[in-house]
Amino acid sequence: MTQFGSAPDLAAQAPASVAPKNGAEAAVRMLQAHGVRHIFGLCGDTSLPFYDALARLDHGMEHILVRDERSAAYMADAYARVTGRVGVCEGPSGGGATYILPGVIEANESSVALLAITSDVPVTARGRYPLTELDQRALFAPLTKWNAVADHVEQIPHLFRTAFRAATTGRPGAAHIGLPHDLQKQQVAMPDIWADPRHAFFPAYRTGPDPDLVNAAADVILGAGRPAFVCGGGVILSGASQPLIELAELLDAPVASTVSGQGVIGDDHPLAVGVVGANGGTDETREAIAGADLVIFVGCRAGSTTTEHGTVPACHMPIVHIDIDPMVVAGNYRVEAGIVGDALLCLSALRIEIERRLAGARRHSGAAERLAMLKTAKLAAFDRLALSTELPIRPERVLAALQAALPEDAIIVADPGTPCPYFAGHFRFNITGRRLITNRAHGALGFSLPASVGAQIGAPDRKVVAVMGDGSFGFAVGELETIVRKGLPITLIVFSNASFGWIKASQKDGYGERYYSVDFNRTDHARIAEAYGIKAWTVADPLELEGVVRQAVAHQGPTLIDVIAQPLEQSAVPVSKWMG
Numbered sequence: 072m073t074q075f076g077s078a079p080d081l082a083a084q085a086p087a088s089v090a091p092k093n094g095a096e097a098a099v100r101m102l103q104a105h106g107v108r109h110i111f112g113l114c115g116d117t118s119l120p121f122y123d124a125l126a127r128l129d130h131g132m133e134h135i136l137v138r139d140e141r142s143a144a145y146m147a148d149a150y151a152r153v154t155g156r157v158g159v160c161e162g163p164s165g166g167g168a169t170y171i172l173p174g175v176i177e178a179n180e181s182s183v184a185l186l187a188i189t190s191d192v193p194v195t196a197r198g199r200y201p202l203t204e205l206d207q208r209a210l211f212a213p214l215t216k217w218n219a220v221a222d223h224v225e226q227i228p229h230l231f232r233t234a235f236r237a238a239t240t241g242r243p244g245a246a247h248i249g250l251p252h253d254l255q256k257q258q259v260a261m262p263d264i265w266a267d268p269r270h271a272f273f274p275a276y277r278t279g280p281d282p283d284l285v286n287a288a289a290d291v292i293l294g295a296g297r298p299a300f301v302c303g304g305g306v307i308l309s310g311a312s313q314p315l316i317e318l319a320e321l322l323d324a325p326v327a328s329t330v331s332g333q334g335v336i337g338d339d340h341p342l343a344v345g346v347v348g349a350n351g352g353t354d355e356t357r358e359a360i361a362g363a364d365l366v367i368f369v370g371c372r373a374g375s376t377t378t379e380h381g382t383v384p385a386c387h388m389p390i391v392h393i394d395i396d397p398m399v400v401a402g403n404y405r406v407e408a409g410i411v412g413d414a415l416l417c418l419s420a421l422r423i424e425i426e427r428r429l430a431g432a433r434r435h436s437g438a439a440e441r442l443a444m445l446k447t448a449k450l451a452a453f454d455r456l457a458l459s460t461e462l463p464i465r466p467e468r469v470l471a472a473l474q475a476a477l478p479e480d481a482i483i484v485a486d487p488g489t490p491c492p493y494f495a496g497h498f499r500f501n502i503t504g505r506r507l508i509t510n511r512a513h514g515a516l517g518f519s520l521p522a523s524v525g526a527q528i529g530a531p532d533r534k535v536v537a538v539m540g541d542g543s544f545g546f547a548v549g550e551l552e553t554i555v556r557k558g559l560p561i562t563l564i565v566f567s568n569a570s571f572g573w574i575k576a577s578q579k580d581g582y583g584e585r586y587y588s589v590d591f592n593r594t595d596h597a598r599i600a601e602a603y604g605i606k607a608w609t610v611a612d613p614l615e616l617e618g619v620v621r622q623a624v625a626h627q628g629p630t631l632i633d634v635i636a637q638p639l640e641q642s643a644v645p646v647s648k649w650m651g
Contacts, residue, residue: 115163144174305370517546
């Protein structure tokens with residue numbers, strides 16, 4: 072796996088002998104100069120010059136043809152999360168530009184470096200009602216960190232450098248470039264093809280903390296008797312697990328994570344709490360945080376899901392907040408101390424300062440012993456359900472089967488419905504790093520199937536499993552062809568309960584079980600997968616599940632298991648508003 076923030080292993084300057092002749096070639100050479108290896112996209116009329124340049128030039132990049140522009144962005148997002156490289160997706164004007172938006176906003180709000188390229192109508196046709204015309208500048212402006220549409224061919228190299236710089240520095244995010252059709256064909260008079268190699272990866276040009284703020288935070292932390300950490304995706308993106316764990320061990324402080332921060336600490340570590348919040352949190356994880364007298368948020372926004380709408384931690388509990396974004400610190404809670412900067416640099420500086428003050432000693436508050444009791448109780452409750460032979464199959468049994476069959480470094484890509492809270496709350500990831508990928512920013516269905524493609528291409532030596540409900544499957548089924556065409560050994564698990572389960576569970580909880588327009592006919596997902604050329608099984612008997620999962624995981628090609636699963640509204644899913 073690529074170390075985030077390292078320099079690319081190819082020249083940052085394209086050789087003069089391959090200087091671009093037109094705008095499309097300039098775009099390709101700028102991607103090459105930034106170390107891009109994979110592009111996810113879908114063809115269209117206004118993209119023809121760009122595709123022709125990709126076809127003609129020797130650039131070393133692979134274009135992955137997708138079946139939907141949404142999928143291209145989701146693939147690029149997951150690819151970026153597992154590689155630390157900027158994920159690149161592209162699509163045509165008009166409908167292509169609108170379809171790509173869900174993945175762009177998801178990456179932007181998840182602090183994932185992504186570049187979306189859309190072709191556009193000719194500059195000379197603007198305002199003359201050409202087919203597919205829309206205001207791409209206005210469309211992408213609120214959904215990206217940086218956004219531009221080229222007006223002149225000579226701007227193209229500079230726009231690409233700016234896009235990569237914006238996507239990778241500060242709080243990483245999504246950038247967008249619009250390439251008008253006529254500019255792609257126009258001659259480039261003075262090629263300006265170069266790139267800063269540090270902008271090929273994220274985070275780039277890390278920002279260090281103010282020493283005075285580090286000292287103030289150390290004062291507050293050492294003044295507490297039972298501090299606890301709640302860590303978000305910023306810790307994963309920054310690669311800051313090691314200083315976090317060292318600091319937690321110095322303080323004997325429990326470490327919890329958000330869904331996006333899962334992997335900041337191995338779940339088998341004595342100080343690991345697990346995921347907290349409304350989506351994946353349990354009574355045991357809430358109790359672990361409630362027992363603290365100070366909460367340290369790191370690399371997370373402390374938003375509604377993480378804090379269960381401001382109730383965990385309680386509003387009166389002292390807070391220290393560390394984040395790359397100054398607008399996040401003290402955004403939802405009054406803080407006793409705040410530090411702005413890259414999580415790796417902030418935690419490293421804080422560890423050094425606290426270690427200096429403790430003069431080599433370590434605190435002991437009995438945190439590990441308390442957590443051991445809580446985790447034992449949580450695991451016992453899960454195991455009782457995971458061993459159930461009830462029909463339909465309980466989701467807990469699926470998790471247990473995967474837990475037993477998967478290698479330790481496997482990547483699980485989860486959709487936001489049934490899979491996300493279950494895998495966040497109960498699957499045990501015992502090594503640090505990115506092992507759970509889910510779209511928690513906006514929670515759109517249809518994410519995991521295409522995102523698993525990006526994850527597998529980005530991490531070809533790791534086992535990738537995509538877990539989804541049958542509602543999500545219907546959003547993205549076309550990408551089964553992409554999986555087969557690329558020969559990707561992904562295992563797909565479909566929780567088949569013939570409903571949009573999250574909404575149905577909410578209708579049960581808050582609307583008197585008045586179920587309305589949430590149920591649909593059951594689909595034979597295994598037969599569909601087989602029609603695409605994927606080895607598939609349907610499992611209705613829980614006693615057959617473990618054997619099928621082992622076969623599917625061991626198979627060399629793509630596989631799908633259609634699990635006739637318990638409806639979400641009848642389950643023990645760890646979502647706080649339905650538990651009680």
